[in-house]
Amino acid sequence: MYSYSQRLSWSFSSNPLTQLLIQKRTAGVPFLDLTASNPTQCLPGYPHEEIRNAFGQVRDFTYCPDPLGSHTARSAVAKYYRDRGVFISLDQLALTASTSEAYSYLFKLLCDAGDELLTPLPSYPLFEYLAAFESVRTIPYRLRYDGTWYLDMASLRARMNRRTKAIIIVNPNNPTGTFLSQEERSELLNLARQFSLPIISDEVFGDYIITPGAPISTTLAENDSVLTFSLNGLSKTAGMPQMKLGWIAIGGPAQARQEARQRLEITADTYLSVGTPVQHALSDLLQIGAVLQQQLLQRIKQNIAIMDNLTKGTAIQRLYLHGGWSSILQLPRTLTEEDWVRGLLQEENVLVQPGYFFDMESEAYIVLSLITSPDEFREGVGRICSYVSRHS
Numbered sequence: 001m002y003s004y005s006q007r008l009s010w011s012f013s014s015n016p017l018t019q020l021l022i023q024k025r026t027a028g029v030p031f032l033d034l035t036a037s038n039p040t041q042c043l044p045g046y047p048h049e050e051i052r053n054a055f056g057q058v059r060d061f062t063y064c065p066d067p068l069g070s071h072t073a074r075s076a077v078a079k080y081y082r083d084r085g086v087f088i089s090l091d092q093l094a095l096t097a098s099t100s101e102a103y104s105y106l107f108k109l110l111c112d113a114g115d116e117l118l119t120p121l122p123s124y125p126l127f128e129y130l131a132a133f134e135s136v137r138t139i140p141y142r143l144r145y146d147g148t149w150y151l152d153m154a155s156l157r158a159r160m161n162r163r164t165k166a167i168i169i170v171n172p173n174n175p176t177g178t179f180l181s182q183e184e185r186s187e188l189l190n191l192a193r194q195f196s197l198p199i200i201s202d203e204v205f206g207d208y209i210i211t212p213g214a215p216i217s218t219t220l221a222e223n224d225s226v227l228t229f230s231l232n233g234l235s236k237t238a239g240m241p242q243m244k245l246g247w248i249a250i251g252g253p254a255q256a257r258q259e260a261r262q263r264l265e266i267t268a269d270t271y272l273s274v275g276t277p278v279q280h281a282l283s284d285l286l287q288i289g290a291v292l293q294q295q296l297l298q299r300i301k302q303n304i305a306i307m308d309n310l311t312k313g314t315a316i317q318r319l320y321l322h323g324g325w326s327s328i329l330q331l332p333r334t335l336t337e338e339d340w341v342r343g344l345l346q347e348e349n350v351l352v353q354p355g356y357f358f359d360m361e362s363e364a365y366i367v368l369s370l371i372t373s374p375d376e377f378r379e380g381v382g383r384i385c386s387y388v389s390r391h392s
């Protein structure tokens with residue numbers, strides 16, 4: 001018999017919701033997928049041709065690897081920040097194949113086996129896996145809701161100990177869709193400085209703002225007081241997850257940045273995972289992505305309007321959000337979250353995600369993707385409303 005790593009429990013059993021979904025698919029039953037969040041499939045006019053042209057412009061495929069990313073590609077990323085009023089130098093940037101890979105580089109950089117990372121709850125469910133692969137532990141701190149989401153500083157502080165190696169924030173958070181307020185940003189930076197902890201700030205949805213003018217912080221990249229790692233990439237900001245190019249923008253005091261960069265360079269040099277063609281095409285891809293981003297933002301706003309219109313006067317409450325690609329709906333507790341989600345799929349042929357996927361603190365919540373096609377979204381939300389009215 002062979003033995004395998006104990007880092008993960010390697011569970012292969014599928015949950016009841018996935019089993020039901022497989023049954024529906026096998027039986028050929030059409031259903032409305034309100035979890036769809038793949039921009040390459042969600043947008044009808046996806047710019048395949050423009051992307052092909054961007055790669056067509058690439059004339060030279062000589063392999064001259066630079067572990068942190070080519071000068072041209074990093075210049076394109078620096079311009080991305082400059083266009084947003086954030087001025088960073090090329091030596092503050094490290095390219096990766098994806099945000100997930102950026103996390104793995106940073107966990108290698110900051111942690112030894114058994115160390116701890118503070119992660120927000122509710123949030124993106126992949127942290128546990130990414131951390132387990134590096135033999136480190138995620139220790140959750142709470143985000144709370146009182147009409148808007150806020151960071152529970154006491155919960156964050158209470159979880160710090162000598163094994164804590166970094167604070168992770170997701171800004172805006174997925175699936176809550178709320179950004180850090182300016183006040184939270186200064187509190188967080190103060191706390192991190194006090195405990196000499198770096199901050200990993202996942203900013204992949206940072207360009208999707210539906211409440212312009214709100215006093216929010218979109219990036220930590222330009223801060224010069226605490227070592228910070230801002231993560232972003234083509235996947236969300238340019239609607240191109242298939243291109244496999246992300247980046248880390250290192251912020252903080254110059255010396256800390258330099259120490260971190262030198263170590264990151266060794267990790268990146270070990271993998272050299274970002275392809276040459278995508279680096280050459282990056283400047284053009286970001287331009288194409290800027291248009292895609294506007295289309296996605298437009299769709300997000302349209303779907304929010306549809307949802308608000310249909311749920312008005314019902315027992316469904318949409319939680320407040322500033323942006324991002326998801327929305328959380330609170331349903332009455334007449335059924336459990338599991339029963340709502342299974343019932344919606346079984347009886348209404350509507351697929352949504354349950355709040356527990358993201359570790360919501362209580363029941364009953366469902367999470368919808370806001371980049372789904374508006375026609376499907378309207379029909380799906382309509383069916384949710386009628387199902388809820390029959391069961392509450």
Ligand SMILES: Cc1ncc(COP(=O)(O)O)c(C=O)c1O
Pocket residue numbers: 097098099100101124170174202204233235236241246
């Ligand atoms: C908050 C957040 N960060 C990172 C990612 C992954 O991004 P990438 O495709 O760059 O690995 C996702 C994917 O959904 C996400 O929701």
